[in-house]
Structures are given as C-alpha cells and as structure tokens.
Amino acid sequence: xxxxxxxxxxxxxxxxxxxxxxxxxxxxxxxxxxxxxxxxxxxxxxxxxxxxxxxxxxxxxxxxxxxxxxxxxxxxxxxxxxxxxxxxxxxxxxxxxxxxxxxxxxxxxxxxxxxxxxxxxxxxxxxxxxxxxxxxxxxxxxxxxxxxxxxxxxxxxxxxxxxxxxxxxxxxxxxxxxxxxxxxxxxxxxxxxxxxxxxxxxxxxxxxxxxxxxxxxxxxxxxxxxxxxxxxxxxxxxxxxxxxxxxxxxxxxxxxxxxxxxxxxxxxxxxxxxxxxxxxxxxxxxxxxxxxxxxxxxxxxxxxxxxxxxxxxxxxxxxxxxxxxxxxxxxxxxxxxxxxxxxxxxxxxxxxxxxxxxxxxxxxxxxxxxxxxxxxxxxxxxxxxxxxxxxxxxxxxxxxxxxxxxxxxxxxxxxxxxxxxxxxxxxxxx
Ligand SMILES: Nc1ncnc2c1ncn2[C@@H]1O[C@H](COP(=O)(O)OP(=O)(O)O)[C@@H](O)[C@H]1O
Ligand SMILES: [Mg+2]
Numbered sequence: 001x002x003x004x005x006x007x008x009x010x011x012x013x014x015x016x017x018x019x020x021x022x023x024x025x026x027x028x029x030x031x032x033x034x035x036x037x038x039x040x041x042x043x044x045x046x047x048x049x050x051x052x053x054x055x056x057x058x059x060x061x062x063x064x065x066x067x068x069x070x071x072x073x074x075x076x077x078x079x080x081x082x083x084x085x086x087x088x089x090x091x092x093x094x095x096x097x098x099x100x101x102x103x104x105x106x107x108x109x110x111x112x113x114x115x116x117x118x119x120x121x122x123x124x125x126x127x128x129x130x131x132x133x134x135x136x137x138x139x140x141x142x143x144x145x146x147x148x149x150x151x152x153x154x155x156x157x158x159x160x161x162x163x164x165x166x167x168x169x170x171x172x173x174x175x176x177x178x179x180x181x182x183x184x185x186x187x188x189x190x191x192x193x194x195x196x197x198x199x200x201x202x203x204x205x206x207x208x209x210x211x212x213x214x215x216x217x218x219x220x221x222x223x224x225x226x227x228x229x230x231x232x233x234x235x236x237x238x239x240x241x242x243x244x245x246x247x248x249x250x251x252x253x254x255x256x257x258x259x260x261x262x263x264x265x266x267x268x269x270x271x272x273x274x275x276x277x278x279x280x281x282x283x284x285x286x287x288x289x290x291x292x293x294x295x296x297x298x299x300x301x302x303x304x305x306x307x308x309x310x311x312x313x314x315x316x317x318x319x320x321x322x323x324x325x326x327x328x329x330x331x332x333x334x335x336x337x338x339x340x341x342x343x344x345x346x347x348x349x350x351x352x353x354x355x356x357x358x359x360x361x362x363x364x365x366x367x368x369x370x371x372x373x374x375x376x377x378x379x380x381x382x383x384x385x386x387x388x389x390x391x392x393x394x395x396x397x398x399x400x401x402x403x404x405x406x407x408x409x410x411x412x413x414x415x416x417x418x419x420x421x422x423x424x425x426x427x428x429x430x
Pocket of ligand 2: 131132133155158234235
C-alpha cells in the first residue's frame with residue numbers, strides 16, 4: 001500500500017468523485033465532521049469565494065467547512081474524502097456580485113482620477129445570508145486588480161480579522177487562501193469582550209467610530225488605501241438597536257454603498273433613513289449559503305479562538321507561562337449601571353458602559369480571554385487603543401499571587417494593561 005502523505009492524513013482516499021462543471025456553475029460541498037476533504041482542479045479554471053485555484057496544489061478542507069467552487073468558463077474537479085452533501089448548481093448570484101464589484105471598481109477609478117476617497121461599502125443582512133462570503137468575494141476581486149482595499153470587520157460574533165469579541169481592520173494585499181482565508185498577520189484589532197453587540201452597545205458604537213477615524217487617518221497618508229476604499233462586514237443583528245448600529249456605522253464611515261442581502265424590509269428602512277447620496281442596493285443571497293444552527297455558530301467561535309492559539313491545523317504551539325499579579329493591571333470595560341435615581345444630576349446612565357473598572361485577579365478569571373492593550377500608560381485611553389494580542393487564563397493561584405496563561409507569543413509581555421473579556425475558552429488540547 002502506498003504511504004499516505006502527512007497532509008492527507010484523515011482523508012478517506014477510497015471515496016473520490018469527479019465533477020464536470022459547465023460555465024457559471026458551482027459545486028457546493030460540506031466536509032463531514034471529523035473528516036477532511038481534498039479538492040483538486042483537474043482542468044479549466046475555478047475559484048473559491050473569489051480566489052483562483054491552481055492545478056499544482058491540492059486543497060484540503062477541514063471538518064465542517066462549507067465550500068463553493070465556482071467556474072466562469074467551465075472546469076473539472078475531483079473531491080476525495082467524506083463530503084456531507086455535494087451537488088452542482090447553476091443557480092448562483094455570482095454574475096450580480098461581479099457586476100457589483102465592477103460598479104465599485106468604477107468608483108475606485110474615479111477616486112483615483114480625482115484623488116478623493118474611494119468607495120466605502122457596507123454589507124448588511126440577517127444571519128446566514130452570505131455577508132462574510134460576499135465581503136471576501138469583493139475583496140478578492142479588488143486585490144486581483146491590484147487594489148488595496150481594507151476589510152473592516154465589526155462582527156464580534158465570528159471575528160473576521162481576529163478572535164470573536166474583537167473588531168478590527170485589515171488592508172488586503174493578496175487574495176485569501178482558499179483554505180485558510182485572508183492573511184491575518186497584521187490586522188489592527190480592538191477589544192470588545194462580548195460575542196454580541198448588545199453586550200455593550202455604547203462601547204460597540206465607540207469602537208466603530210474609532211475604526212472609522214483610524215481608517216480615515218490611514219487614507220490620509222496612503223493614497224492607494226484611500227482610493228481603494230473599504231468593505232465593512234457586519235453581524236446579522238438588523239432589528240431595533242441592531243438597526244441603529246447599522247445607521248451609526250454608515251454614518252461613521254460615510255458609506256457610499258450599502259449592500260443589503262436578501263431583506264427587502266431592511267432595504268426599504270435604510271433607503272428611508274440614509275441620505276439620498278448613499279447608494280442602497282438590494283441583492284439576493286446565494287441559495288448555496290448554509291444556515292448554521294446556534295451550536296454551529298458557537299463551534300465556529302471556538303474554532304476561531306483555537307486557531308488563534310494553535311494556528312490552522314494546529315501547526316503552532318502556544319506558549320504557557322505564569323504572570324505575577326503585581327506585573328500587570330487588569331480592567332473590565334463597563335461598570336454595572338446604577339438606577340437613574342442614584343446618578344449625579346446630568347449624568348446619563350450609559351456613561352458607565354465605557355468606564356474602566358479595575359479587576360482584582362481571582363479564581364473566577366480562569367478560562368477568560370484577556371486582551372493585552374498596546375497602551376503604555378493609563379493616560380492613553382485604554383478603550384480606544386488597539387490590542388497587541390490575546391491570552392487565555394488557564395489557572396489562577398491566589399496564594400502565590402500568580403496566574404497562568406496560554407499565549408501565542410513568548411514572554412516577556414510587551415505591555416502591562418489587560419482588558420478582560422466575557423468570553424471564555426477552555427483549552428482541551430492540554
Ligand atoms: N455559494 C455557497 N455554497 C456553499 N456554501 C456557501 C456559499 N456561500 C456561503 N457559503 C457558506 O455558508 C456559510 C454562511 O455564510 P456567511 O458568509 O458566513 O454568512 P453570514 O456572514 O451572512 O452569516 C459559510 O460557512 C460559508 O462558507
Ligand atoms: Mg458573517
């Protein structure tokens with residue numbers, strides 16, 4: 001028996017299927033849990049969410065991945081391993097998305113000619129309508145034309161540029177890897193601490209305004225970034241306060257285009273409430289987008305955190321070390337709100353939402369994620385300062401006044417201020 005290549009471990013190579021795709025068709029498949037699937041392009045050309053596949057590489061997708069292989073001109077591909085569902089469909093909105101890309105690219109061209117800001121595109125819609133996928137598609141098509149478009153990710157539930165519980169920005173300078181996604185080596189990340197915006201609305205809106213300011217500043221000194229514009233990925237909370245957050249985002253970034261996926265009602269509300277110069281467009285969702293039950297979304301979140309510490313396919317190993325209580329200061333954002341009657345005159349209750357409260361380290365900190373702020377002193381506003389990275393607390397020893405963490409970087413810590421998240425991660429790899 002031929003020996004199995006290390007990267008093909010866990011792939012059931014006895015199960016293979018070839019697919020011939022006509023032009024404008026896509027092959028959709030899901031990888032069974034605890035299985036892996038290999039994809040090979042045999043002939044023609046194809047792309048995965050906007051990244052072209054090459055024939056010289058096998059693409060190996062991990063358990064739970066939900067993938068579409070689309071072809072503009074026709075192709076044949078081979079799948080090896082256990083796929084949950086796989087079928088070919090010609091019913092895709094890819095031509096519509098490509099036209100959107102072309103229109104946005106036109107705006108980038110005019111921006112370049114007149115040296116003004118390029119298009120700022122806000123992508124909104126309910127959960128599981130393909131928002132993240134459309135963002136990836138638009139960013140990939142832009143970078144394939146040499147643009148340096150910035151991804152602004154404010155979906156704190158899934159964490160597009162870092163872990164869940166954070167928001168951030170990433171200027172995309174090369175297409176996403178079909179398997180691993182965008183290269184996340186240098187994102188700009190801010191601590192939020194919760195998996196949903198309503199964990200702290202005031203903080204959420206503060207961070208959105210902050211991201212907009214930082215992006216504007218970057219546009220001021222980098223013309224290519226300025227002309228290329230940005231794509232803003234949001235979470236699926238579109239009702240009530242969630243809707244107000246969308247309006248706040250459009251306003252903060254001065255969005256030129258708002259792409260509404262699948263929701264006519266949201267489209268009409270936004271057309272009514274946004275100024276006339278904002279181009280609000282309604283587009284269909286792809287029938288291929290897979291709805292994820294609550295548990296799947298939670299698993300995704302856990303995987304994202306695991307990947308942060310262990311790398312994709314566990315190719316790295318995090319560092320484990322102790323930190324003395326006296327070496328660091330830990331803060332939580334937001335004080336418990338007081339009833340109105342107890343507040344000083346003139347103070348609004350939500351002001352407490354962005355207050356820093358120092359936390360005394362204790363056992364209840366175990367498993368919580370801590371963000372290490374880049375701030376060098378408390379004179380800098382901790383809330384609006386980006387973070388260097390994250391650690392997870394694995395143990396707290398109050399008797400010896402130390403706690404243990406898992407960290408992607410070795411010690412020493414470059415800074416001393418931590419912000420504590422509500423989010424916990426239990427490391428089962430130990
Ligand atoms: N055309 C498609 N075929 C198959 N799976 C898809 C397709 N488009 C998206 N998906 C998958 O569907 C899931 C949900 O899509 P996503 O873009 O994350 O939605 P949202 O951001 O709106 O919640 C993802 O796992 C994604 O990989
Ligand atoms: Mg998403």
